[in-house]
Amino acid sequence: MTKVFHIISHFDMGGAERVAVNIASSKSPDFEYHIVEVVRAHSQFTDTFIDELRTAGIKYHRAIVPDVPFHFLFERIAALLFPLHFIFTFLRHRPDVIHAHTEAADLCTYAFFTCFPWLKKYCRIVRTIHNTRLWTGQKKLGDRVERFYLRHHSNVAISPSVRQAYHNNYGEQPPIIYNGVSPVSQKSYPLLVEGKTNILFAGRFEPQKGISVLIGIIRALRDDNRYFFHVIGDGSLRDDVSSALDDMPNVAVRPPVFSISSFLSSFDYMLMPSEFEGLSIMAIEASMAHLPNIINSCPGLADTLPPDWQLAVCNNNLDNYLHIFRNVLPQASRSSLADEAFTFVNDNFSLCRMQAAYENVYQNL
Numbered sequence: 134m135t136k137v138f139h140i141i142s143h144f145d146m147g148g149a150e151r152v153a154v155n156i157a158s159s160k161s162p163d164f165e166y167h168i169v170e171v172v173r174a175h176s177q178f179t180d181t182f183i184d185e186l187r188t189a190g191i192k193y194h195r196a197i198v199p200d201v202p203f204h205f206l207f208e209r210i211a212a213l214l215f216p217l218h219f220i221f222t223f224l225r226h227r228p229d230v231i232h233a234h235t236e237a238a239d240l241c242t243y244a245f246f247t248c249f250p251w252l253k254k255y256c257r258i259v260r261t262i263h264n265t266r267l268w269t270g271q272k273k274l275g276d277r278v279e280r281f282y283l284r285h286h287s288n289v290a291i292s293p294s295v296r297q298a299y300h301n302n303y304g305e306q307p308p309i310i311y312n313g314v315s316p317v318s319q320k321s322y323p324l325l326v327e328g329k330t331n332i333l334f335a336g337r338f339e340p341q342k343g344i345s346v347l348i349g350i351i352r353a354l355r356d357d358n359r360y361f362f363h364v365i366g367d368g369s370l371r372d373d374v375s376s377a378l379d380d381m382p383n384v385a386v387r388p389p390v391f392s393i394s395s396f397l398s399s400f401d402y403m404l405m406p407s408e409f410e411g412l413s414i415m416a417i418e419a420s421m422a423h424l425p426n427i428i429n430s431c432p433g434l435a436d437t438l439p440p441d442w443q444l445a446v447c448n449n450n451l452d453n454y455l456h457i458f459r460n461v462l463p464q465a466s467r468s469s470l471a472d473e474a475f476t477f478v479n480d481n482f483s484l485c486r487m488q489a490a491y492e493n494v495y496q497n498l
Contacts (some may be wrong), residue, residue: 135495137294138167138228140238143174143200144182144193146389147232148414152291152312156232157191164206164302164495167192167226171237172200173241174212178391194222206318208237215241216248223252230495232259233287236268236275243278253285257498259491260287262307264412265298265432269419279303289494292412294432310494313487314417314478317392322363331359332461333400333424335393335415336407338368343406345428347451350379350404351384353455360458363400397406398421401467406449412435417482420474425467427457439477444470 138152157166166361167487168186186193193253198216199212219241233242239260246253260282268275282288288307290296300306329487336342337344351362362384364374378384396401403419410433411417416426417437428434430445438445443461446453 134165135163135230136165136167136226136228137230137232138169138226139288140169140171140231140233140242142170142235142237142415143172143196144168144170144179144186145156145174145176145200146178146182146391147235148312149261150182152261152263152308153232153234153412154185154189154191155313155315156488158189159492161488161492164492165192167194167224167228167473170193170196171215171241172195172196172198174200177456178389181391188493195432200385206263206380208240210236212240212244216245219245220249223249223256228256229436230257230259230498232261232491233369234261235263236271236445237280239282240274243281246281253304257288257495258282258285258287259494259498261291262288262295265294265409267299267302279329286498289491292433292436294436295411298432300477306379308494310487310490311412311482312417313324313422313484314414314482315484316421317394317397319367319398320395322396324363324387325359325399330359330401331399332362332404332427333365333397334404335365335390336405338366338370338374340370341408341410342366342368343449344370344374346406346429346451346454347404348374349451349455350406350458351378351381353451354458355383356382357458361385362404363387365393393419393487395413397424401442402422402427402462405429405434406432406446406454407431408449413437417478420471420478423471425474427454437478438474442474 140151141153233239244488283305290307292308293314296309338344354360364386367389378386397419403424405426405428409431412433419426428442429449430447
């Protein structure tokens with residue numbers, strides 16, 4: 134049996150965390166999966182995340198460094214301590230494959246094998262690249278880490294946009310394995326506003342997610358009685374979101390909802406004005422739930438929808454978003470859009486296909 138250890142940032146919501154769990158949920162009898170946390174999460178979703186791992190029969194290992202967002206400081210502390218903490222787990226279980234997800238996990242895996250280089254001959258390394266932009270604010274450190282993964286031919290990209298971005302920066306074109314998603318059982322979201330077209334934004338309140346554009350759209354449509362926006366999330370721009378939208382009559386700002394994917398079909402449209410993505414799990418989950426996406430046609434979002442998707446905006450242009458809300462949506466067939474998006478993701482982003490592709494990589498490195 135092949136033992137695969139997924140290294141993830143924390144036991145919490147996140148696209149990379151979801152990908153790791155989805156791979157590890159494979160029922161193949163030839164693999165045993167473990168998930169390892171880099172920084173110790175303590176959010177309202179951590180217990181639910183752990184319950185999901187237990188239910189799926191996935192073994193897990195908690196971190197010792199607390200998850201405190203502070204200019205990469207705690208991630209770097211975690212990278213320094215990770216080898217000393219993880220070595221005992223490694224020697225006890227003897228993993229055949231270490232699979233790293235996102236920069237904190239990439240850094241910790243690099244640190245571990247730098248401290249114990251002789252263990253590489255007993256263990257293969259896989260690293261999924263989840264984003265089109267890497268090592269923001271940490272370029273020198275990132276360049277050193279990338280040389281490690283390039284040397285070991287470890288990289289897998291999640292979309293053509295991610296592969297091209299990586300090639301532009303580091304010269305390699307890694308293979309692509311699309312993120313896989315399975316349909317989620319849906320239930321009613323209890324806070325919908327009757328008589329309105331209910332628009333959902335669900336994500337981190339960070340610059341990458343196009344928060345300034347999101348605020349601009351909602352404020353520009355404050356007098357349009359057709360729409361009501363549900364803004365669900367948290368992050369470093371929480372105060373900006375609150376101060377800009379608290380007095381708006383057309384929006385409710387709420388904290389993250391764990392398993393938001395099970396409520397997606399309740400809404401009329403999803404709004405995703407991200408500046409960039411790797412390959413958005415949320416966008417794929419929305420299409421799986423027959424929820425049409427209004428998107429910025431950026432790398433990592435455009436890949437999740439048909440090439441001629443009519444609810445796409447270039448360069449996050451506010452006027453173009455307003456054109457969609459004022460002129461396109463009132464005339465559009467929502468059911469036809471939902472069917473078109475569902476067919477596209479169902480053909481391209483199968484969970485079983487992703488699991489099989491990674492398990493082929495694990496066995497043939």
